[in-house]
Amino acid sequence: MVEKSAGGVEEGGSAAAAAEVRRWVEAGGGRLVMDGGLATELEANGADLNDPLWSAKCLFSSPHLIRKVHLDYLEAGANIIITASYQATIQGFESKGFSKERSEDLLKKSVEIACEAREMFLKEHSDQSTPMQHPILVAASVGSYGAYLADGSEYSGDYGEAGTLEFLKDFHRRRLEVLAEAGPDLIAFETIPNKLEAQAYVELLEECNINIPAWFSFNSKDGVHVVSGDSLIECATIANGCAKVGAVGINCTPPRFIHGLILSIQKVTDKPILIYPNSGERYDAEKKVWVESTGVSDGDFVSYVNEWCKDGAVLIGGCCRTTPNTIRAISRSLNQCHSAPQLSVA
Ligand SMILES: C[S+](C)CC[C@H](N)C(=O)O
Ligand SMILES: N[C@@H](CCS)C(=O)O
């Protein structure tokens, strides 16, 4: 279980969230291993995600599978497990016929399932002399508005006329509050496709007075811009300007772009950098399948890890199409990596 500092993000000045993430990274020996693709592994365990709710469907159809996948990632060496709330929204559940209350309960449940998996894992290993990974953290996923649209818009960031700042804030507000109230260690804003949504998240973190460290993770198709074409540097600058953001990085992006993206992020922030790329395959949103075999294998993926460490990433995992085998290999590779930079705890 994680011990939180007395004041959380609330106290401690402008870099409080980053300081908290740095403390966790220090506790983990200079690196933290994140989990891999949650939806990927739910499918591997038999879930049918061809649904507008995608992986969030399992919150009511097969919560036991979500718990199993979290456990599999913990057994593989993950320090951080990300909840099944990526595509879980009050609006999405309501359009399936759930009441507002039940929809909020399902959001909370995503955090509860991950916490249960952590408890089970800790209990299972409590009498073992071999050291387990520490700390173990639960990050509540907030997928973008594009994820809710269920048409792959998180890979274009093109929201048309709906994409105003106020609209995006209204869309995410209650969802964020409910997830924060459920008590995760972190809030994971994932697969952020454009600058506007990053700005909306910053304003919501402040207005809702969220005192749980957040991370902002963008996705890119060219190694320079986020998927909308907005500059990654500008996006990372927005994240850097928010004291409630504890880490900044990249997810669901081909491994070949990660090196350059880390260097870009470093130009504008001292906050810890996280990266959890996908396999490099392309998502066909109509058929809801991943296509093309240009992806990298687990072995290939891991060959990049030491370079990303040297570049300065301190939280490393995988996104779509990565598996517990990927995470096990990353964990082993990081354990052998002795070039950990000294992190100052502010
Ligand atoms: C990260 S993508 C693979 C998630 C699924 C997408 N939003 C869809 O519903 O098709
Ligand atoms: N946390 C989500 C990210 C999708 S891009 C998942 O792994 O399914």
Ligand SMILES: [Zn+2]
């Ligand atoms: Zn992904």
